Amino acid sequence: MNEIDQVVQLLSRLPGLGPRSAKRATLHLLQKREGLMRPLADALERAADGILECNICGNLDSTDPCHICSDGRRDSTTICVVEQVADLWALERTGAFKGHYHVLGGVLSALDGIGPEDLNMAGLINRCSEEGTEVKEIILATNLTVDGQTTAHYITERLSEFPVDVTRLAHGVPVGGELDYLDDGTLSAALKARNDLKRS
Numbered sequence: 001m002n003e004i005d006q007v008v009q010l011l012s013r014l015p016g017l018g019p020r021s022a023k024r025a026t027l028h029l030l031q032k033r034e035g036l037m038r039p040l041a042d043a044l045e046r047a048a049d050g051i052l053e054c055n056i057c058g059n060l061d062s063t064d065p066c067h068i069c070s071d072g073r074r075d076s077t078t079i080c081v082v083e084q085v086a087d088l089w090a091l092e093r094t095g096a097f098k099g100h101y102h103v104l105g106g107v108l109s110a111l112d113g114i115g116p117e118d119l120n121m122a123g124l125i126n127r128c129s130e131e132g133t134e135v136k137e138i139i140l141a142t143n144l145t146v147d148g149q150t151t152a153h154y155i156t157e158r159l160s161e162f163p164v165d166v167t168r169l170a171h172g173v174p175v176g177g178e179l180d181y182l183d184d185g186t187l188s189a190a191l192k193a194r195n196d197l198k199r200s
Contacts, residue, residue: 004030056127058103058120060085068092068101075099077136081124081155083107083143087179091141096188099139102127107147108154116154124155128162137165139194143178156197167194 001009004026012022029037053059054066061067068074078099082088088101104119128135138159142148156166169190179187 056123057088057101058085058105058123059088059101073098076134078139079124079127079135079137080139080141082141082179083148083151084180087141087143090179090182091187091191094184094187094191096191097139099137104142104151107142107145107151109147109150119151121155121158125158128159128164135164137167139191140166140168140197141179145176145178152197160198166197168197169194 007026007029008019008022011017011025012019014022017025029040050062051060052062052064054061054064054069056065056069059066059068063070075098079102080088080091080097080099081102081104082091083104083106085103088103091097091101102120102124104121104124106114106119108114108116108119124138127133128138138155140152140155142152152168159166182190
């Protein structure tokens with residue numbers, strides 16, 4: 001396999017890029033070698049060496065804890081639970097949420113053999129049960145898919161013993177929708193119109 005085919009093959013593994021799109025991207029990179037390809041290669045190398053997973057929330061950042069967890073201006077009483085880092089970034093992009101996050105790293109799925117032990121569930125429970133914790137509300141922002149709903153229900157049950165409110169994103173998020181594909185206005189409205197699952 002030559003160098004061009006290798007680049008095409010690697011790019012085609014990215015979400016949203018099939019073989020034809022990967023070939024077009026590769027050609028574009030090769031034609032913009034100095035202005036785009038070399039800077040991109042350098043940036044990817046630095047990211048591979050320097051990006052860390054936050055040991056508190058699971059976000060990806062150049063520091064651990066991440067800049068969100070270490071920001072003293074954010075509301076430490078509220079944690080928004082998301083499936084993936086992409087969902088955290090989508091919510092953060094809106095500027096509507098000023099609390100903290102918790103990344104599960106996926107959802108419960110019997111078909112795929114993914115159970116609570118495969119996700120960052122224990123970290124969430126620990127954050128709610130720590131002595132002196134300030135957490136008062138957990139916002140469940142899992143996707144409105146079957147697995148996302150199952151995960152939200154499981155978390156609600158696990159947190160029932162703790163004195164925290166458990167709410168869910170509401171208006172604006174369509175059933176079957178994924179947060180990363182929603183516009184900022186829809187996400188902002190969903191955050192403001194969340195529901196309390198413990199009282200419903």
